[in-house]
Amino acid sequence: VLNNGATVLENEFDDQILEEAGLDAVQRSQVEEIGIQSYLVVPLRVSDRIIGTLSVGGAIGARPYGQDDLDLAERIADRAGVAIHNAIQFTQRTKIAKVLQRSLLPAGFPNIAGCQMAGTYRSAGEGLDVGGDFYDVFQIDSSRFGIAIGDVSGKGHEAAAITALTRHTIRAAAVTISNPHEVLLAANEVLLGQATESRFCTAAFGIATVRKPGHLSLRFANAGHLPPLVARLDGTIEPIESSGVLLGMFPDASFEDVSVEMKPGEVFLLYTDGLTDVMINGEFLGDDWLRAELASVRERSVGEIVRTIEERVTRSGSVLVDDVAVLAVKTVGGSA
Template identity: 40%
Template sequence: MQKNHELQHDPARIKSERLAEDNHGYVPGTSNGGSSNNGTSAEARYRALFESAGDAILIVDREGLCIDANPRATELVGYERQELLSMPILDLVAAAPGWADEEFRRFIDRERWTGEMELRHKDGSLVQVDMSATRVDIGSGPAIYLAAIRDLSDRKRLIEQGAELVRAKAEAQAQAEAARQRVRFVSDVSELLAVSLDYPATLVRLAELVVREIADLCVIDLVQESVTLKRVAAVHASSAKQPLADQLGDYAPRPGSSDPVARAFATGEAQVFSHQSAGSLRAITQDEGHLRIAREIGVQSFLSVPLIARGRTLGVISLISTNPDIRYGESDVRLAEEIARRAAVRIDNARLYEERDHTAKVLQRSLLPPSLPPIPHVELAARYLPVGEGNEVGGDFYDVFDCGDGNWAAAVGDVCGKGPEAAAVMGLARHTLRAVARFERKPSALLRELNRALLEQSVEERFCTVCHLRLRPSRDHLRVTLCSAGHPLPLLLRRDGRLSSVGETGQLLGVFPEVSLVDTVVDMEPGDTLLIYTDGATEQRRDPVAGEKRLRDAFAASLGRSAEATAARVEKALRAARGSSPQRDDVALLVIRAAEPGPGPGPSDS
């Protein structure tokens, strides 16, 4: 009795009976009606297809009540089948109720509906679906409506993933292109910095390059006397605003101020400033005039990076943006730091070169006479042409000095090598010659004393060639006694145009204990000219003979001219022959001319 009572009040059974009545016999779980034979093969095939369909299928009546659902449908929306059978289909639609009602009425009228929508899962999440619904007639009873639903979540996810991949690829390509641009820019900076050691001019060109690529304004400040900064470059990308940039030169950063440049110099770290308000801009300017310039320039973002080399801060390079949409960030800091590093190394090298060049020039001047002494009835002129830019002491020298008793000494020498070692040998040679000349008159004997002094100093692999001359001038005659120790023989140009070498070549000094040296006496008449030179004057890499001919021709062309004009003509010829080719050796020239009686020296060069 209890069992029959429960069956009479089973809700599912009552609902099934009502559905059968409402739909003229269609009961969920059958193909056409409750009165059909459920064991037929057609019904079994239908049920198998319905249950195994890959798409979700909902069957609803004209009122929108769900009367059947396959497993895929229950999986899609999260409701059990029994829950769906008591639910209006519109409760599953996530759209606004008004829209869902209107679309359902349009579907009932048109008997077909296709489109995309969102269904609300039982857990509250939304499911994007593609729905195709159509009317199905069953016998003479009311029609039912079948909705085939396909989950678009996977497709949407794939589309989104594809879009994300496209965005990621575009971003990667943009980053790669930006990286290439940065590498190219850094390469351009390196190439620019390598061009010249004239770093003040190079820094201006660096600022010009920076404003073409990554900034609207570039300012470079260098340290002066270890504590203060001097503005050496201020370049704006707009020529119209360059006058404003020029005015920034009057506002060098003050130590200890809040200026980003001063802070970068003091801390040794990059400083980034972004213009937030009038007060923030005022905080980094020195006075009203400075503030006015900053406002007219339109400063928006400011990046200052110290120039550091060998642990010393040499200055600061600053990049300024005037675009409100461009604010300097971490990648900009890294790029600016790389530029600053390369610039700092170049500045440091240039300063070291300047110091070395200054030292070399001071030392070279100390090893050459500051001026040639006046000798009665004799004209003198000299030239010294160092290799390169003179940043290393050369090995060539000349000297003229008084020996007393109306005698004068002259010497031209060439020491092997360059640098401080060559300078030491030059100093020894000059001082020895001057000291010995006081008591030794013969040039050959004097050079033997120099050879002994060089060997006693044990200067390893340092030898020299020297041509030493003793001059005894008179009003109508100049007697020259000369000796060449491994040195090129002097050229004698007689006043009648005859040109010849004079003397005999002896052995070089500083190698052998005993040297073979010969004195030669030359009597020069007024107007005769003697040229003593080092081997750099005849240097010709492929044709030494041509180099000597060039020197002879230039000397011969100076016939009748003063000693100074002769030296100038020879120097001009040597420089012209060299052209743009680098000079391989130093050149020292000494011109000795027997003065002609009269009010002054011979004619000057024209």
């Protein structure tokens, strides 16, 4: 049936058929135990391809199969073939989307003395489309590293292409450009050169310098992204405001560098708007919730901080209306 697509209807089941079926000892024993007398086999088709077969066996003493049974099996097989094909396509597409999504995020974090780092990503969809949220941390030289987060509008392969382009442009520019706002200008110029209608990107980028263990000097610029938060030692949550427009929209864009000093035990948190747009009981979590949550967990390890925030947005009853990316850097060691 697999080879030629011809249906089979037989009301005699003998040892010769068992031999030709190529069953192993266990399978043959099971068939003999059931006591099959009649059987039918029909192909599972998708368009003009055969992707499998549907086999039905009738026990000894049961009514023999006839043409009506064969017609019914063929109708079931037609529907089953399409359903199985769709399930296979769904699984393959989901796997591809997950692999592509992972490629847009760092495989790991650089080992920076006096710093802990953690990040997470959650998709709001069913896993079929790649989201446009990303974060990144990368070493620039022995004492400096780059920190980036961004959110490309939309989903799918076009959004993924813009995400990859933005992330890698920032990485490449940061090697030779020492000012964050100029790195964003370079990314803006590259995105403007792409023929991508209605595609834009918010982003935030900073260059952190380790002055001594646990002490960071961070220069930071923002391209229309949500302001990062710094959890200070006294529990104060400080938003880091910096002016700047969306990437890929305006040829005369401008961005502003701001400076942030961090002492041991302080936390720098970047996130995309999907985090505060999570809905619980019909209401957005909002900025106030995030600031209160960060203040309450700031003394924990950076991994626990990110995990706690992630658990909050994925617990029962919460609804993700947009993808969520979170990146945290905590200074450790040394003295304040």
